[in-house]
Amino acid sequence: MEAWAGLALVWLDPLMILLVGAGTLAGIYVGAIPGLSVTMATSILISFTFKWDVNEALALIVGVFMGGVYGGSRTAILLNIPGAPSAVATALDGYPMARRGQAGEAIGLTTLMSVFGGFVGIAALALFAPPISGIALMFVSRDYLLLGLIGILLVGTLSGESFARGAFAGSLGVLISMVGLDPMTAEGRFTYGSVSLMGGVPYIVAMIGLFGVGEALVQLRDVDTVALKQAITRVVPRWSAIRRHFWLAMRASGIGTVIGALPGTGGDIASLLAYDHAKRSTASPEVPFGEGAIEGLVAPEAANNAAVGGAFVPMLTLGVPGDAVTAVIIGALFIHGLKPGPLLLIETPQLFWFIVGALTMANGFLLLFGLTGIRVFTKLVECPKAVLIPLIVVLSAVGSYAIQNNPVHVVWMLGFGVLGYFLKVYGIQVAPVVLGLILGPMMDSNYRRAMLGARHDIGTFFWHFVSHPISLVLSVALVLILASQLPWRRARGAKGGTPGGTDPSP
């Protein structure tokens, strides 16, 4: 019953339809324009929409997320520049297809497969989130501590150059989140008597700095790159092509959903794994992989959009974001006074179904916008970086100021931007920093509750991790992830062709 009420909130309200549609269209461009990322756009958007009603804000953000994951593929195909990390695999075969004059066909098929994958992910969210949140109700504080650790570890190990860099980034985020008054004892931590530090570091400002300004500074390095254009022909894909690749798309969507649902891994990894799967499972492609194989386009595109629905599963049921964008969306929910976690589905089930409904609608809009307006699109995407970079800075400044109308936050944004720049330049990803920032306070309070539960006895504390079934499963997963990162495993994995860091299944 609540399900229909929640779905009706999106599907029957013209304002919501408009917001989801506008979000999806904007998302496609954000995802497509190299230099703008969905994470960047969502973090800036949250600061603009936090005064709105939560449903309206979510409708827009969900649309941007869905559109953005898809949009990256367009520039990957047309310009060989993946507009978003989740479209890296798409460029491998999409651009060669465009070079052969099949750009339109490639875009049409990509759109269809993205929409297909999107629906699989959403179906998984609707089916599995309620039972998972039922299990999550049995989670105790140490399980949340473990989940937080697993999330940060997965983002850290999968996205960076080395395990040490990921671990550093994650713990740096946790440390920054400790700044301010301790919520349990009201003692100041790293405040040094400054009033503005007592409130803590607003993570949205940090996110805007790291993802917005930091990225803009990195982009400054290749401000003069000019891309080649491609001709567009037939856009609507052939029925035979769809039928032939249906099962591959189905399997890729499965991979995408599972990878998206794992805390810390998102569309970027899902699409690379799906590409790898397509390569292994296609015995005789018409065109070799890397030279424009259609299978190399179908698999990553179905997978990265399936990962969107998947990413919402851990966020809504456990309160642990599935990837960088859901980490930002969790921030939005907090700002609107909601607490993502197992109680969200019980206390506000209509919100859950609202999100499912908004995702479904965004996916529908994707089909509409994906198959139309491609010629206009190619013109708009050619926005030169020289114009884009200063604009990102100005938007980031508005965003950081808007949250609390505090001019000091603009200075912080700049500080985080410079930090983000140096981290990126030296191969340290900023996503684990943001995840640490968001999960840090949750991990801290759960650690201390678990320690209090063990009456300050380290032996009892660790015994609890192995003596309770849920904690044991999570502990084993954590140990396996850590073990897969040991130097000798990595060395062996590298010889075997698959580095240890790319196998995220615990």
Add this chain to the structure above:
Amino acid sequence: MPTPRPSRRPGERLFAGSLVLLAGVALWQSHAIAGFAKLSSPGVFPMLASAVMLVSALAILTEVQARVPGERDPTTAPLPPRLLIMLALLVAYVLLMPRLGFLADSGLFLFACLSWLWRRPWWASLLVTLASLAVVQLLFAELFQVVLPSGAFDRWLRGALG
């Protein structure tokens, strides 16, 4: 997928060294919060986080030391002149905002950046600047109802215009 990069980036050793220093200071400051008083004190988690930072920073330093020094290539320099100019513009932009107010300050910043980075005549830069400001004002101040930072200059201007 992580790509192995055997050669060391310029300035990478200095960077890794400062990470170690940062982590060390963080550990010391975390210890200063509550010492080793209790296992559930507010200082324990910061200490754990900074200890992980210190260990991983040392690991990064070892990693970097093991790499062969990369060739001096101006395109991979961590602080190319272009970045330094941008940083100077950014600092000026942020510091002038409370004086000039958002619109005037952003206008100056955008125009300065465009005239410098974008190889078009000055009037094109001016046009894009004005158009961007108009869009920001309409979209954010009017539609999203966001309060834009005000400053002494635009308060004076508003007063002068009545």
